Amino acid sequence: MGNDEALTRSLLCLAMVIIIVGISTHSFKKMLVTYFVGLLGISGVLLPDWDFFDRDVSQWTRPVTVDSISPADVLRRGSTRFRFYPVRTIIYAVVYSFGLYKWWKYVTH
Template sequence: MGDDVALRRCLVWLAMVVIIVGFYTHSFKKMVVTYFMGLAGIGGVLLPDWDFFDRDFSEWTQPVSVDEIKRSDVLRLGSTRFRFYPLRTVIYAVVYGFGLYKWWTYVRQ
């Protein structure tokens, strides 16, 4: 249920950003681009299967076994959604940084 709350909050913030971009640029096309970029960003953070990606990077090419699922359920003390992994952090920073840069240059035109 907590994931639904986070998704709703992100979508409300996205709607506010889209409205601000619309007032600032007076362009429906830029509003639509902002909306879809925001949906892609929200989807990239909230939708991935974090139990799959919380494994070591070298194991990402192999499917998750039943033993790993049971072990992770037993060992899980809290949410694993926001664990810090340097490689994942670098990948997200590069991808979202480039997307944000491209979006900003488009909106400023």
């Protein structure tokens, strides 16, 4: 799935969530908050430079150099987004869980 298709599907899902929030809460302000939280969430997944972040977390403070790119990385260009690193997954899970929790508390109250 290309980046354009992923962005399109994500924005369509966000539009459905916004409509559901609007119908269930009758609040334009909560719809706007849902829109901005959703855009931040989508951009946090689709916009980062995955070539930079697709390294071990301990390497994130160092710049990417040509010497650090292996031929295997170049050949595996299409599937770099789905490589599993436990620390990166934990960081994303904590940040997104906290954001989702705060959004849910706001929308339901």
